[in-house]
Amino acid sequence: MIVETHIIQNFAPSCLNRDDTNMPKDCEFGGFTRARISSQCLKRSIRSSNVFADNIQTAIGMRTRLIPTEVLKRLVDAGRPEEKSKEIVASFIPEVLGKINDATMKSDALVYVSEDEVTQIVDTIGANWDKLASAQAPIVDGEETKKKSKKKDPKSELRSICASLVKDCKLGKVSPDIALFGRMMAERPGLNVEGAVQVAHAISTNKVNSEIDFYTAVDDLNAGDDTGAGMMGTVAFNSACFYRYSTIDLGHLIENLGDDRITALKAVEAYIKASIVAVPSGKQNSMAAHNPPSLVLVTVRNGHPMSLTNAFVRPVLAGGSDSDMIGESIRRLDRYLSDILSTYGNDGWEFMGAVTLGGYTMEDSSVSGVKQFGSMKELFDTLREVVDAHSSAQA
Numbered sequence: 538m539i540v541e542t543h544i545i546q547n548f549a550p551s552c553l554n555r556d557d558t559n560m561p562k563d564c565e566f567g568g569f570t571r572a573r574i575s576s577q578c579l580k581r582s583i584r585s586s587n588v589f590a591d592n593i594q595t596a597i598g599m600r601t602r603l604i605p606t607e608v609l610k611r612l613v614d615a616g617r618p619e620e621k622s623k624e625i626v627a628s629f630i631p632e633v634l635g636k637i638n639d640a641t642m643k644s645d646a647l648v649y650v651s652e653d654e655v656t657q658i659v660d661t662i663g664a665n666w667d668k669l670a671s672a673q674a675p676i677v678d679g680e681e682t683k684k685k686s687k688k689k690d691p692k693s694e695l696r697s698i699c700a701s702l703v704k705d706c707k708l709g710k711v712s713p714d715i716a717l718f719g720r721m722m723a724e725r726p727g728l729n730v731e732g733a734v735q736v737a738h739a740i741s742t743n744k745v746n747s748e749i750d751f752y753t754a755v756d757d758l759n760a761g762d763d764t765g766a767g768m769m770g771t772v773a774f775n776s777a778c779f780y781r782y783s784t785i786d787l788g789h790l791i792e793n794l795g796d797d798r799i800t801a802l803k804a805v806e807a808y809i810k811a812s813i814v815a816v817p818s819g820k821q822n823s824m825a826a827h828n829p830p831s832l833v834l835v836t837v838r839n840g841h842p843m844s845l846t847n848a849f850v851r852p853v854l855a856g857g858s859d860s861d862m863i864g865e866s867i868r869r870l871d872r873y874l875s876d877i878l879s880t881y882g883n884d885g886w887e888f889m890g891a892v893t894l895g896g897y898t899m900e901d902s903s904v905s906g907v908k909q910f911g912s913m914k915e916l917f918d919t920l921r922e923v924v925d926a927h928s929s930a931q932a
Contacts, residue, residue, distance in 0.1 A: 539787065540809075540837050541784045544781040544782075545778065546781060547778040548778075549824070552772065552773060552775075554578045561573075563745065567850035576739075592810055593803060593804060595800070596651070598711070602645075602646070603644075604630065604648055609623055612625075625695065629702070633699075634724075650708075713800055719734075734786075737783060737844060742866040745777050749773055752771070755767055782844045782845065783812065787924065806917060809917075813913070814829070816828075831894045832893050833891065836889045837923050845873055845874055848873030853866050864897055878902065878906070883906055890910055
């Protein structure tokens with residue numbers, strides 16, 4: 538069973554997601570330039586949202602290079618000697634998570650781990666402290682070690698003990714966000730998690746042209762003898778109405794969470810709620826484009842994911858004196874969904890619910906089963922019952 542979200546969201550002038558030239562990201566779709574917000578940017582906004590954390594009601598994962606530093610801190614806080622702890626962490630973490638820089642106590646690459654996994658690493662070291670503390674560590678600056686490293690870097694006694702302990706340190710109890718978004722660890726493929734969520738790049742329903750804002754900054758202490766600006770520059774921006782799409786494979790999510798169905802259901806609700814309110818942070822201090830979605834459509838069904846992006850192959854234009862970009866985008870989506878349901882049928886569509894802002898409606902698709910709710914609370918109350926019932930039936 539899959540749970541899909543379709544969102545229409547119009548943003549005021551903004552630069553929510555920039556490329557390497559500081560221009561708002563864009564793409565070509567249907568032969569026209571569209572504004573774009575990358576899926577990575579959207580996932581980061583959702584994962585770091587307070588709404589996501591509040592609804593998950595459990596610790597979310599950490600994506601960082603500082604796990605060695607965090608483990609070291611926890612060992613020291615538990616009363617372990619700092620130098621010996623650092624020595625052990627420098628040998629243990631490479632065995633369990635991959636290479637680190639001994640000098641900075643940072644991993645060579647970002648790792649994405651749950652709080653339970655960090656705790657398990659600390660507990661494993663603590664439970665075997667005497668054995669680890671008495672083991673011979675590598676002599677990092679010794680000439681003999683340097684000579685041997687040119688041929689082959691032999692594992693020290695400490696590193697060997699760490700390697701054997703890691704086999705018993707069964708990591709993999711992932712947090713809900715890791716179960717949703719997945720993780721890839723090249724050095725430890727056994728810890729890879731195939732995410733249950735797929736997130737599309739958000740693209741504008743209308744064609745766009747980025748504009749340039751020229752700005753100047755005044756020097757507050759300028760005595761007046763210098764009439765020039767203290768600083769000046771340019772910022773690129775655009776304004777666009779976006780279609781956002783994502784899908785959750787509920788069965789796969791439950792599997793990722795070790796068959797914990799209750800946590801999976803919380804994760805689904807937390808993800809959708811965060812998707813609605815989370816907005817990328819790019820240039821928000823200077824543009825404050827905090828515009829809520831005008832349409833949230835959620836579907837629950839069996840079968841393959843089905844994006845409605847092709848509703849906007851032809852760019853949306855305001856249709857007349859009483860129309861606007863948002864209304865036309867919702868009407869286009871409505872007609873396209875209605876065509877899909879009439880062409881392919883609605884077998885397997887267990888739930889289709891929509892909430893609109895500003896008096897817009899889903900008239901065409903409502904005939905085929907889309908129910909329009911008056912509030913987000915009503916939508917989630919019904920969605921919760923539907924997902925719970927069908928996931929329970931499949932368990």
